[in-house]
Amino acid sequence: MLVSVEDGVAVRVQGDPDHPPTHGALCTKVARYTERTYHPDRLLHPLRRVGPKGSGQFAKIGWNEALAQITARLRDIAARDPQAILPYSYAGTMGRVQGDSMSARFFHRLGASLLDRTICASAGGAALNATYGSRVGMHVEHYRDSKLILIWGSNSIASNLHFWSFAQAAKRNGAKLVCIDPRRTETADKCHQHIALLPGTDGALALGLIHQLIEHDWLDLDYIERYTDDWPRLRERAGAWTAERTAAVCGIGADEVRGLARDYATIRPAAIRLNYGMQRVHGGGSAVRLIAALPCLIGAWRDPAGGLLLSSSGFAPIEHAALERPDLMPTPRPRVINMSTIGDDLLRPSSADFGPRIEALIVYNSNPVAVAPQSTKVAAGFAREDLFTVVLEQFQTDSADYADIVLPATTQLEHFDVHSSYGHTYVLVNEPAIAPLGETRPNTAVFRELAARMGFTEPCFRDDDVTIGAQAFGSHVEFPRLRREGWVRLALPQAPFAAGGFPTPNGRAPFAPAGLGVADFVAPYESRQSAPELAQRYPLAMISPPARHFLNSTFVNVRSLRSIEGEPLLEIHPQDAEARGLRDGVIVRTFNDRGEYRCRVSITDRARPGVVVGLGVWWRKFGVAGTNTNELTSQRLTDIGRAPTFYDCLVEVAAL
Ligand SMILES: Nc1nc2c(c(=O)[nH]1)N[C@H]1C(S)=C(S)[C@@H](COP(=O)(O)OP(=O)(O)OC[C@H]3O[C@@H](n4cnc5c(=O)[nH]c(N)nc54)[C@H](O)[C@@H]3O)O[C@H]1N2
Numbered sequence: 001m002l003v004s005v006e007d008g009v010a011v012r013v014q015g016d017p018d019h020p021p022t023h024g025a026l027c028t029k030v031a032r033y034t035e036r037t038y039h040p041d042r043l044l045h046p047l048r049r050v051g052p053k054g055s056g057q058f059a060k061i062g063w064n065e066a067l068a069q070i071t072a073r074l075r076d077i078a079a080r081d082p083q084a085i086l087p088y089s090y091a092g093t094m095g096r097v098q099g100d101s102m103s104a105r106f107f108h109r110l111g112a113s114l115l116d117r118t119i120c121a122s123a124g125g126a127a128l129n130a131t132y133g134s135r136v137g138m139h140v141e142h143y144r145d146s147k148l149i150l151i152w153g154s155n156s157i158a159s160n161l162h163f164w165s166f167a168q169a170a171k172r173n174g175a176k177l178v179c180i181d182p183r184r185t186e187t188a189d190k191c192h193q194h195i196a197l198l199p200g201t202d203g204a205l206a207l208g209l210i211h212q213l214i215e216h217d218w219l220d221l222d223y224i225e226r227y228t229d230d231w232p233r234l235r236e237r238a239g240a241w242t243a244e245r246t247a248a249v250c251g252i253g254a255d256e257v258r259g260l261a262r263d264y265a266t267i268r269p270a271a272i273r274l275n276y277g278m279q280r281v282h283g284g285g286s287a288v289r290l291i292a293a294l295p296c297l298i299g300a301w302r303d304p305a306g307g308l309l310l311s312s313s314g315f316a317p318i319e320h321a322a323l324e325r326p327d328l329m330p331t332p333r334p335r336v337i338n339m340s341t342i343g344d345d346l347l348r349p350s351s352a353d354f355g356p357r358i359e360a361l362i363v364y365n366s367n368p369v370a371v372a373p374q375s376t377k378v379a380a381g382f383a384r385e386d387l388f389t390v391v392l393e394q395f396q397t398d399s400a401d402y403a404d405i406v407l408p409a410t411t412q413l414e415h416f417d418v419h420s421s422y423g424h425t426y427v428l429v430n431e432p433a434i435a436p437l438g439e440t441r442p443n444t445a446v447f448r449e450l451a452a453r454m455g456f457t458e459p460c461f462r463d464d465d466v467t468i469g470a471q472a473f474g475s476h477v478e479f480p481r482l483r484r485e486g487w488v489r490l491a492l493p494q495a496p497f498a499a500g501g502f503p504t505p506n507g508r509a510p511f512a513p514a515g516l517g518v519a520d521f522v523a524p525y526e527s528r529q530s531a532p533e534l535a536q537r538y539p540l541a542m543i544s545p546p547a548r549h550f551l552n553s554t555f556v557n558v559r560s561l562r563s564i565e566g567e568p569l570l571e572i573h574p575q576d577a578e579a580r581g582l583r584d585g586v587i588v589r590t591f592n593d594r595g596e597y598r599c600r601v602s603i604t605d606r607a608r609p610g611v612v613v614g615l616g617v618w619w620r621k622f623g624v625a626g627t628n629t630n631e632l633t634s635q636r637l638t639d640i641g642r643a644p645t646f647y648d649c650l651v652e653v654a655a656l
């Protein structure tokens with residue numbers, strides 16, 4: 001990103017046309033980054049709470065007083081048991097410096113509880129690790145040469161724009177694009193075919209495709225023989241998945257299964273762009289494992305423009321130990337808290353199993369009250385009078401409303417960072433373009449200062465941000481060159497798995513790895529087939545994927561973007577609306593045993609029958625009744641990866 005600065009003020013941001021994978025394009029959100037940075041609501045001073053928790057009443061205090069209060073509370077709690085302190089952070093910035101570097105060192109040295117960072121990608125990540133040995137995949141640039149692209153569980157135009165430009169180029173070159181998504185998204189509109197399966201049934205579809213590949217002798221037996229393990233077991237598993245059975249489970253036509261298999265087997269090069277949307281269900285991990293087998297079965301990996309990409313983050317040579325210093329942790333290691341069950345865990349009393357009750361929560365790079373599942377519980381936890389909460393933020397989010405102390409944070413334009421990516425294979429540097437606004441400070445500065453006040457004397461607590469940036473990739477990337485040129489392409493083969501070479505112990509892709517066995521279709525927790533009694537009361541499946549003009553809950557308060565998104569809506573198919581006597585545009589109640597959420601209804605065939613869609617993630621405080629879709633989502637976890645199941649959620653909708 002190029003930033004134009006006049007008199008110390010950032011006046012414009014643009015994509016850098018020379019950067020190959022993003023080629024000068026910024027998404028609609030980041031194109032508004034100056035509006036966000038200079039937003040009149042930017043938090044510019046430390047604040048302390050003066051009203052009840054959640055009321056959002058705060059008074060200005062100085063940095064010194066804020067840090068002194070935090071140090072005193074943390075010292076007091078740590079003297080009893082530092083595990084009662086929990087850091088909570090995720091994707092606000094995915095920078096290696098402002099993410100988990102100084103913060104991780106601080107919490108490790110303190111002996112605080114460890115956070116299991118599962119809220120986004122860990123089911124799919126675990127599945128890729130199991131099948132390919134790491135989170136690795138195609139180079140995004142090669143999609144321009146693919147002749148068939150399955151866009152599977154991804155609204156690429158909204159959430160993966162840079163990939164989409166390559167898919168467009170492929171389309172102009174005659175490629176066929178197929179979108180596999182319960183919702184008819186703007187991406188589905190632009191594909192040649194849309195397969196609107198039921199949420200959480202992707203594993204069944206993959207098994208159905210494997211069945212067809214076997215039936216029609218469409219397998220690359222040479223690739224299978226040389227570069228994979230356990231094919232006979234997967235073959236046996238797929239035996240039962242006729243097109244008819246698959247179609248019945250997925251809620252699609254048997255011809256759609258057969259046609260998709262034929263295309264996948266006969267059009268070369270064939271590429272899959274999987275995204276994280278399809279793994280937010282009970283069987284999300286198994287589904288990704290089954291889909292990851294597909295390019296091995298037809299030898300799609302032989303071509304640079306064939307294969308699969310869910311994440312390529314495993315290619316990035318990140319020196320986690322140098323950045324995060326896990327060696328500073330006490331032995332035995334502190335307990336681990338899963339960020340996806342923060343609602344339950346904040347409400348849990350001390351026990352032998354759980355350990356101490358959580359007494360302090362330090363939130364940075366995250367807005368858990370809006371984004372974590374089952375927010376009735378999350379908000380109740382944050383509202384605990386005996387919980388000491390510090391939030392490092394750029395804005396007064398739903399989570400900041402519950403803080404005892406709010407610390408104002410810098411943005412990407414104001415601090416130094418280095419980045420790796422999960423959608424392309426470059427590393428990048430982020431040089432500050434302007435001075436920090438007001439009294440804002442980078443996350444690193446806060447944790448550096450807290451470490452000093454806590455008396456942590458290890459030299460790593462004095463590293464400045466550029467020093468940390470240099471540690472991030474160690475000797476793998478020439479740091480002066482990275483700073484000079486802005487980005488460095490990782491040295492990787494064009495077709496990384498053309499001849500096997502998966503980063504597994506034997507270089508082959510196992511279909512039944514030790515401890516997991518061969519993957520099977522795992523039904524959603526909540527569906528007509530798996531929970532008929534529940535489905536009687538709550539017959540509609542709700543999914544809540546990203547809105548195009550927001551980044552999770554970031555940018556929701558940026559006026560120009562919010563005015564495009566309008567207000568929170570629930571999409572429902574005309575048939576389902578009619579059955580409930582709903583008129584377009586009325587406020588409805590969407591509910592299940594976990595809670596109730598109110599918003600305006602939009603009657604549209606973008607939602608398939610039986611599925612409702614609430615694009616998000618809206619700030620709760622912008623909602624009709626101060627809630628968002630996560631009021632309804634559950635804290636149950638995926639089959640592997642301990643991840644949330646946001647899109648495994650039955651509801652009913654009724655007029656008010
Ligand atoms: N504009 C925008 N871009 C973003 C984000 C954002 O919030 N806004 N978030 C960023 C982040 S953190 C992430 S993790 C990624 C998220 O990327 P994804 O989670 O992949 O998000 P989407 O691209 O919207 O893809 C989700 C699509 O999957 C569909 N879907 C839901 N359930 C299922 C299912 O069971 N099976 C299948 N096949 N499809 C299903 C949804 O209808 C939706 O269209 O995007 C990143 N990019």
Ligand SMILES: Nc1nc2c(c(=O)[nH]1)N[C@H]1C(S)=C(S)[C@@H](COP(=O)(O)OP(=O)(O)OC[C@H]3O[C@@H](n4cnc5c(=O)[nH]c(N)nc54)[C@H](O)[C@@H]3O)O[C@H]1N2
Nearest residue numbers: 090091092093120365366367371392393409544552553554
């Ligand atoms: N229902 C539903 N829920 C979801 C999802 C969904 O699809 N549906 N998606 C899930 C996914 S994929 C993800 S990744 C999570 C994301 O959840 P989060 O990681 O919480 O991401 P955001 O909602 O973007 O909130 C990030 C916050 O960090 C702040 N921030 C940004 N940069 C900095 C910085 O440098 N310093 C500090 N201190 N703060 C900063 C921003 O202002 C913002 O408020 O949400 C999950 N929740």
Ligand SMILES: [Mo]
Nearest residue numbers: 091119120121
């Ligand atoms: Mo995410």
